[in-house]
Every structure is written in C-alpha cells, then in structure tokens.
Amino acid sequence: MRFDRAVIIGGSMAGLLGARVLADYFQEVIVLERDEACEGPEARKGVPQGRHAHGLLDAGLQVIDKLFPGLVQQMYAEGAERMDMGRDAAWCTAGSWKPRYVSGIELILCTRMWLEWKVRGRVAMLPQVKLRQGCSVEALLTDDTGTRVTGVKVRTAEGEETLPADLVVDTGGRGSRAPGWLEALGYGKPEEEKVGLQLAYTSQFFEPSPRYQGDWKMMAVFPRAPEERKGGFIARVEGGRWLVTLHGYFGGYPPTTDEGFLEFARTLPKPDIYEAIREAKPLGEAVIHKVPSSRLLHYERMERFPEGFVVFGDAVCALNPVYGQGMTVCCLSAKLLGEVVAAQVRSTPGSVQGLSRRFQRKLAKLISVPWMMGTTMDLKFPEAQGQRFMGLGLLHWGFGTLLDFTSVSTLACRQFYEVMHMRRGMEALLRPDMLAAFALYGLKSLFVPFPRRANVHTLPRAPA
Incomplete structure (x- = not known):
C-alpha cells in the first residue's frame, strides 16, 4: 500500500536521495528547490560548498550503487576515478603517513557538482518524482490540533500556493527554517550543540604537470x-584534472590568488601537495568557502514533535567538511528513512503515526559516531568554542594515540578505516588483538617521543 504524497524541502544530495527512497512508498514525491534549474554539473547558490573537494566514503558509495543500479559503473566509464583507500590514498593524519596496502575499501573520486547532477538525472526519471525549481517554502501547514503537519506553503514567481502532503521532509541544509517553524507552532526549538571552528577552505582545479610522477x-x-x-x-x-582544496583554521585562511594559493600549500605540515602542484597549470579561479562551526540539532530530544514531519542532512547535523563525512551521512540517513517508512507500511498501512519520532531517534544514533569523532578532534584546538566535558583530555590522548598507532600498524589502520568509512561502528576498534597491541603502543607512547614512533617524514609508496 502506498501513501499519497511526500514533499521534500531542498533539492541537493539529501533531498534527491530522500526522493529516491520515498518513491517506493508514495504515489507522488515533490522536491522543492529554491535555486533555478541547472543545465549541467554547475555550481549553485544553494550549495556554496559545491565547487570544493568532497568525499563519498565506502558506506555512502554502497548506498548510491544500490539505489541507482549501474550509476557508479557509468561514472567510472565517463571519467571518475575508482580508488582503494589503502592502496591509492597518500594519507597523512596528525603528523604521520598511513601505511599503503590493499584495503578493499572503495571510493569514487569526482566533483560534487558532477555527482549531484548524475543523481538528479536518475531521480528525474522516476515517474513518481517531480522536481520543482525556484520554490521557497514559507511555512508548514498543520491540522486543527496542531499535532500533525499536513503540507507546506510555497512561494514561486507566480505567487503562493499550498501543497498538501502525508509526509514533509526538510533537507534544507544549514539554512533550514525548521527550528523557527516548530517554535512558531508551539513546539519550542531543538537543543543545539555547536563547535566553533572559524574554518575556511579554498579550492582550485589544476592540469597536472607531465613531469610529476605520483603513485x-x-x-x-x-x-x-x-x-x-x-x-x-x-x-x-x-576530465583528467586535479581538484585541490586547502584549509586553515582561526584566521589562517588559504588565499584565492594563484601565488598565494601555492605559497599556502608550501607551508603545509608536509611538502608533498606543494611538490605536486608547483608545476601544475591552474584551471580557472580559486574559490573560498567559510564554515564558522559544526552544528548538531537534537530533534530527538524535543518533548513534543509533530507527526508527518522529518528532518535530516545538514539541516540536522552539519559536520566539519574537512573530514569528508557529510555526503555519506546523507546517504545513510536516506537509507534509514526508507527502512523506517517500510517498517511503517508493514505495521500500520496508510498511517504515518509515530514515524517522525521513530526516525529522528534512529537518526540521532546514526549521527553520533561521526559527530563524536569530528568534534573530539576539533576540540583539541584551544580556540575551538564548544562544550568541554570531564575526561575530554583523556579522550584526546586516547584518540591521538590511536591515530599515531594507525601509522605504524596495518591492523590498526584497517580497523580505523572501517569506522571512518562508516562500514562498522566503534566496535571495530575493540577486537582483542587490536586492544592488546594498542595497550602496548599506548604504554610506549608515554616514554618515546612521537617523531620516533611514527613514519613522520617519508611518503610511503603504494604496493606493487
């Protein structure tokens, strides 16, 4: 049995993936996007980070591959790079390079704009889905009791209209108006966690120099x-290009001039990115994007929450983009939404009663690990603004020691990548052999300085 209509606020990756999963359970899915339609993989005002480097981790890639059969292979055929995380990534974290080995953890390398364009093309082909551009959602509609969302009020170039819906999904990103809407309806605002980063990143495309040899x-x-x-x-x-993104915290921002960009690369903790691009040809202008903070809204903790309304994506959790978790969290969140709706159809066909609460609580659990990992690392900076709890210093020591350990132990690196790529939870780090080896390394770290414990200087080579 299908529901009648779902309305999705926001047509970026989260909204498009949400439309795909809801198309299996609704007669009609309408995606409302504020920006006008793009003719190709172009930058949009509503996605200011779209021209910068993005990561689609292994777990997110698996979701994309399942939701859109054949799309990943098509993108490889059209120029995207297939890479193995252990073999093909030169990865330096916290001062040391990770070992190079065949990991079986796959990533696709392409621009965010191209990936989103490809996904939008597949979603647009679904007969249940309608993509509407140039639409601004002004308010939520509710029933007479105010306990259930029944649709949205939309403003377009032609005027205002109302769209009834069985389910309204807000994927409006950092600019989501859901907190204000809920407060206006008498629900109050969700509790907010925030870590002030004062981060900026600058990106530029390059044509690689034929003289540079990198594995x-x-x-x-x-x-x-x-x-x-x-x-x-x-x-x-x-397109045979390199996409280079440089980032800096607390005012030390990468310039957008060719000379300034290259000089900033020269001052990185390792010289290898500078060495790669110093003879490369810049393509177009560099662009900068500033991120003042990471933010998590706890909709699952609200005392009251309306039926027929759910929120996910950056509208709930906007992570530090440096760690490349955002798109994968969106993929897994959309997958979760499909699972919750499927369970709802089986248990109470034709009703969405209880769906909103159930989804937001499950979503909070999904988000908890990437949020904890990212904010724990960011709060090591004394300038970072955020709540510091008892025992954070011990957690910093443990997590920092673990990162060092991943540089000297392939076992530790394998398990860390499993968690990082959201293939497994933190239990991957609790294997008995892993814990025993880590305990010995942690004891050693108390007496041996870091530079003598890790491969600090030399970029490791890929396995033959």
Missing part, C-alpha cells in the same frame, strides 16, 4: 592539533 589517486594532509592549523587535499577527478 596516488588522492593525497590528504591533516594538521596535528593543536600545534598545526593548516591542511590540504588533492584528488584526481573527471
């Missing part, structure tokens, strides 16, 4: 907090 498909250099504040990322993407 990686992606290279990342992350700062060792709190001493270092700069990092960078370089990846091969469609």
